[in-house]
Amino acid sequence: MESDKSDRLVSSQKSAQLDGLLERLRKGDQIALAKAISFFENDPELIFYLQGELQEILAQSKSHIVGVTGSPGAGKSTLTDAYVSILRREGKRVGIIAVDPSSPFTGGALLGDRIRMKRHFSDDGVFIRSMGSRGNVGGLNDSVFGVIMLYKLYGFDYIIIETVGAGQSEVDIAYVADTVVLVLSPSSGDEIQLMKAGIMEIADVFVVNKADMDGAELLKMNLETVLNFSEIQKPIVMSVATSGRGIDELYQQIEKHKTHLYETGEICQRASRRMKKHAETILDNRIQSILQCVDSNDVNVMVNAVLDEICKSRFGGL
């Protein structure tokens, strides 16, 4: 990363605009923050633009990044809403990124996470941004890294990232968040489902939401059994997000995990893991865009040539 602002990625007009926005957002201007997010969303590589002084601020930032993931309808948004209320009670400022899926066919998206967070709409200390996944298959959006930086520059104490409704293998949040909260709800299958690899492995805090429903205790027991197979003990919180039950405990558990991360120095590992994932995402996108420029006929010719070569050497040209 050269500290040359005239990087080919950023036109001079764009960079002047972005400079202005960054200046304003650091003074607490939410409109500037919102517009800067759009810049990054439309061009995730703008991240190379944040240098010098800004990098220093980012390095010192203590914003805690909480990832909330789980299957569709498990209660991620409602739980986030309830958790934010507690953070606000503690005087913390919160930036939320809520990702919902983009259509693979039209690219359109219906972003409906906000609807569960209405009570924070007129609170200056809470900023909510909805995003479409825009082709990302890991449960996030490629510009999420850039938005984290902007939230840190703005100075939020907590950054909450809500993934798309995740099934079993949308695990990218593990590379992005400091603390991952996995939200489960009753009737989501037997203990074998809980033993499968993937999303069950990435949680730092488990939440059994809708704990007032039948099957919640059974789910908790199954989860305890499965978690006992491993040496690392992870907390299980029983919650009813709509009533607020269990949310205080969720807050405590996240704080406990946060303290643990700082005491053990693991917070640095998580930060470098995030940076690595970010670099990979940028590289992947670069490669994708290069591949898109390659003529598929050329590729076929090349593939056939290689196959011929292999066949010849193996089977003596039969």
Next chain:
Amino acid sequence: MGSRKTRVLIAKPGLDGHDRGAKVVARGLRDAGMEVIYTGLRQTPEEIVRAAMQEDVDMIGLSILSGAHMSVCKKILEMMDQHQFHVPIFVGGIIPTDDGQQLMKMGIAAVFGPGTPISDIVGKVEEIVGQRVSE
């Protein structure tokens, strides 16, 4: 990747609970490739403007069936002035023709009555947003 998407906020101000129209329009815009932020029922003008600001939308669509369209739109336009944040607004619902004209004079960009084909709404949104982006 790297491309601009049109973002629209669909909101229902006021107290009526009939959100089918809003949902149909939200779905139609989604299928036209836009990102639609749906904020649901019973929103105050302040909440709508703040949500539009944070989401940096290109346009706001309001569904109003309660008859309160004049005062609601006036409040939202005032709120936008107050926050120095301006994006075009379209309104859908039961809006008498005279009121519709009045709303357009106040600065509402488009008014759609019952039975408007989705393609008309999509076309109008694309047109208005297209003009803004090219400016």
